[in-house]
Amino acid sequence: MANIVIERIRKSFGAFQALKEISLTINDGEFVSLLGPSGCGKTTLLRIIAGLETASSGDIRIGDRSVVGLAPRERGLAMVFQNYAVFPHMTVYENVAFGLRMQKADQARVKSQVEKAAGLLHIEQYLDRYPSKLSGGQRQRVAVARALAVEPQVLLMDEPLSNLDALLRLEMRAELKTVLQSAGTTTIYVTHDQTEAMGLSDRIAVMHGGCVEQVGSPVDVYNHPATRFVGGFIGNPPMNFIKLPVSDGHVAAGGEHLAVPPETGDEIVLGLRGEAVELATLPQGLEMKVRVAEPMGSHLLLTGSIHDQPARVILPAFETVKSGDVIGLKLDRKRIIWLSPASGKAFPAAAA
Ligand SMILES: Nc1ncnc2c1ncn2[C@@H]1O[C@H](COP(=O)(O)OP(=O)(O)OP(=O)(O)O)[C@@H](O)[C@H]1O
Ligand SMILES: [Mg+2]
Numbered sequence: 001m002a003n004i005v006i007e008r009i010r011k012s013f014g015a016f017q018a019l020k021e022i023s024l025t026i027n028d029g030e031f032v033s034l035l036g037p038s039g040c041g042k043t044t045l046l047r048i049i050a051g052l053e054t055a056s057s058g059d060i061r062i063g064d065r066s067v068v069g070l071a072p073r074e075r076g077l078a079m080v081f082q083n084y085a086v087f088p089h090m091t092v093y094e095n096v097a098f099g100l101r102m103q104k105a106d107q108a109r110v111k112s113q114v115e116k117a118a119g120l121l122h123i124e125q126y127l128d129r130y131p132s133k134l135s136g137g138q139r140q141r142v143a144v145a146r147a148l149a150v151e152p153q154v155l156l157m158d159e160p161l162s163n164l165d166a167l168l169r170l171e172m173r174a175e176l177k178t179v180l181q182s183a184g185t186t187t188i189y190v191t192h193d194q195t196e197a198m199g200l201s202d203r204i205a206v207m208h209g210g211c212v213e214q215v216g217s218p219v220d221v222y223n224h225p226a227t228r229f230v231g232g233f234i235g236n237p238p239m240n241f242i243k244l245p246v247s248d249g250h251v252a253a254g255g256e257h258l259a260v261p262p263e264t265g266d267e268i269v270l271g272l273r274g275e276a277v278e279l280a281t282l283p284q285g286l287e288m289k290v291r292v293a294e295p296m297g298s299h300l301l302l303t304g305s306i307h308d309q310p311a312r313v314i315l316p317a318f319e320t321v322k323s324g325d326v327i328g329l330k331l332d333r334k335r336i337i338w339l340s341p342a343s344g345k346a347f348p349a350a351a352a
Helices: 042-050 092-102 107-120 136-149 166-183 194-200 218-223 228-233
Strands: 004-013 016-026 031-035 057-062 077-080 154-158 186-191 203-208 211-216 240-245 250-253 256-259 267-272 277-280 286-295 299-306 309-316 326-331 337-339
Touching (some): 004 042, 031 042, 031 194, 042 057, 042 154, 092 107, 092 136, 107 136, 136 166, 186 194, 194 218, 203 228, 228 240, 228 267, 240 250, 240 309, 250 267
Parallel strands (some): 031 203, 077 154, 154 186
Antiparallel strands (some): 004 016, 004 057, 240 267, 250 256, 277 326
16 A cells, blocks of 8 residues: 555744645545645645655655655655756666666666656657756656656656646646556646646645645536635636625626525625636626637637626637627526635535
């Protein structure tokens, strides 16, 4: 078993609290992403799990054994760093072989594993080169190949695809997913790219300011964000948040009256995914002033305002809305979430 249990981890750098109290369990064979904006503590948490940084308090268990105090190499994991440190004095072949040599693998296994990993990352043609003669993206792939070559039980990766162009990134993402899934590798994957996290993960832990705000499957965090931050960070366009007055336990959305959760104040925030709408006639629909209409090919992206608050919605490509139009929107009630204006937290579901 190579599950990872993170229990009440805190980390301070002087007076600054980088991690506030993080608890998270990653199951054996699971792929979990740490997703969040720059500076939220992703790398710090990964380095603590790897043993490169010491937590101020809390426990880390890998495979049911506490690893606190163990050196990185005693923790039985492989890691790809954010700055993809490759050894400059070794050829690409030797870089990829490094972990296997440490394990004293025999020559035949070294060769076959290096070739396999190099093939996967498309770096076969550079095996004899030194890293200084490679591009940033190629070096980064060497670092990923080196980690995969040892077929680790636990793999920690910090933005491993950040230096690749969009197309290669997409391809590598699919390759990684296939390989790690079939090997049953327990993986923690750090990224600030929400599409990457959505595509790869069994579960996503959304981090913000040193805390984990929500943990859930990609579909879950997308459809049921626990906080305004999560809804705004995940999805492109981000979730819309429209503050509306409450009267008699209802808000008016155009001609429709929507029931809100009990015990809300006199205002509530409506959370709405951009695609959870249909074009409707006014005044039945909720009014949106369209500032810009962008035909994206697969869909039509509208930017403007609802109740004088910024909004972005997506309509089918065949709709003929133009910049400057005022349109009505019918909301998909099942997909509405309600949030507290004060705390930014979502009310429990099933109130829509
Ligand atoms: N050694 C250190 N000393 C002081 N502060 C640090 C140190 N390492 C990290 N920090 C601070 O802790 C916070 C979290 O840093 P961390 O590197 O974990 O962020 P991150 O989520 O990985 O961001 P990015 O997406 O930019 O890589 C940041 O505010 C950073 O400035
Ligand atoms: Mg980082």
